[in-house]
Amino acid sequence: MNENDFDLARKCRECTDLLPLEPRPIIQGSSNSKICIIGQAPGLAAHNTNLPWNDASGDRLRSWIGLSKATFYDKNTVAILPMGFCYPGKSSSGDLPPIKRCAELWHQRLLALFSPKITLLVGQYAQRYYLNDKLNLTERVKNWQDYLPKYIVLPHPSPRNNIWLKKNEWFERSVLPEVKTLIQMAS
Secondary structure: OOOHHHHHHHOOOOOHHHOOOOOOOOOEOOOOOOEEEEOOOOOHHHHHHOOOOOOHHHHHHHHHHOOOHHHHOOOOOEEEOOOOOOOOOEEOOEEOOOOOHHHHHHHHHHHOOOOOOEEEEEOHHHHHHHOOOOOOHHHHHHOHHHHOOOEEEEOOOOHHHHHHHHHOOHHHHHHHHHHHHHHHHHO
16 A cells, blocks of 8 residues: 555546446545545535535634645645545435445555544544444534544534534534644644
């Protein structure tokens, strides 16, 4: 395994028949990445621009973790490995879930290339895959420090989660300042 594995993953066509658009794996990282962000799957804006988190969700995530766009998109600082590498298509209530095959094929292989100081598990798909617990997202985020030092768990920053954020005002008030400090220390 080597740095070229990122290039191989970007060329993956394993799920062509399951995707609504041509495969366009959108990942980022290098053997030097200090922070790893594992989220759901690229949205349509990311697919169209070939840039991960290139939408309102990305703006909110960068604000939550206190990283500028330049730092966020520096592959030597931040690796981005979504659960599904390609845009999965639309459902009636947002995007479809990520295709599971990407994580099965690529995550361990790519994660073996580097040792991030911290990994952010953004949203329930990443948390279910990586955490061996029976908690729901709210319970995990309330107990986010239990997953340190390896993981930071966050809700998905989508505007669709504004209701969750309103119901759980403690998250932005109490959790995010500490998360920003940990991210600054890692970057």
